[in-house]
Amino acid sequence: MGRVDDLRTFIYRIDAQDRITFVNREWVEFARENEASELTPENVLGQPLQRYISGWETRHLYELIYQCVREKGREVQVHFNCDSPHLRRSFRMRLFPLDRGALEFSIQVLEIKPVLPRPILDNTIEHSAEVVVICSWCKRIRIENGHWVEIADAMTYRALFGAIPPKLTHDVCEDCFSAIRRQLDDP
Numbered sequence: 512m513g514r515v516d517d518l519r520t521f522i523y524r525i526d527a528q529d530r531i532t533f534v535n536r537e538w539v540e541f542a543r544e545n546e547a548s549e550l551t552p553e554n555v556l557g558q559p560l561q562r563y564i565s566g567w568e569t570r571h572l573y574e575l576i577y578q579c580v581r582e583k584g585r586e587v588q589v590h591f592n593c594d595s596p597h598l599r600r601s602f603r604m605r606l607f608p609l610d611r612g613a614l615e616f617s618i619q620v621l622e623i624k625p626v627l628p629r630p631i632l633d634n635t636i637e638h639s640a641e642v643v644v645i646c647s648w649c650k651r652i653r654i655e656n657g658h659w660v661e662i663a664d665a666m667t668y669r670a671l672f673g674a675i676p677p678k679l680t681h682d683v684c685e686d687c688f689s690a691i692r693r694q695l696d697d698p
């Protein structure tokens with residue numbers, strides 16, 4: 512299976528109170544392509560960004576990142592995955608300080624790779640009442656022994672193929688948390 516290119520840059524900005532002040536056309540397109548067509552400029556502008564971030568651990572980590580960019584007045588880069596059921600998508604997010612505590616997020620695709628369907632990521636189908644934890648950054652799943660594994664491995668481990676997939680709740684795995692902390696602790 513080959514690689515798919517996406518050369519778009521997705522840009523949004525927040526003010527000093529973390530309210531969304533700008534989204535570019537590509538960002539709106541991306542939301543529409545990913546079953547989030549309610550994310551129009553009319554709906555999101557003026558809203559707190561944290562409203563759109565799932566999981567308190569993830570929100571907390573984002574707050575640490577904003578704080579670092581504002582206090583140090585320098586760019587911070589983080590990598591994350593934003594997968595769809597059929598695609599593994601790796602992104603690089605760059606955060607820049609703007610005037611008066613505002614921040615700009617500039618997100619580019621590093622790699623998009625088709626993968627076997629992962630119904631657990633499909634929001635358009637029915638999910639069971641069972642809940643499993645996914646890392647917001649790397650999209651690995653936590654299994655019983657506390658290990659984080661790729662979704663495909665988790666599906667094998669838990670025999671999720673064929674059954675109704677469980678719901679997801681978001682957290683941050685130890686690897687992602689320390690990788691981001693290291694970025695932020697750099698002078």
Ligand SMILES: [Zn+2]
Pocket residue numbers: 646647648649650651683684685686687688
């Ligand atoms: Zn992770």
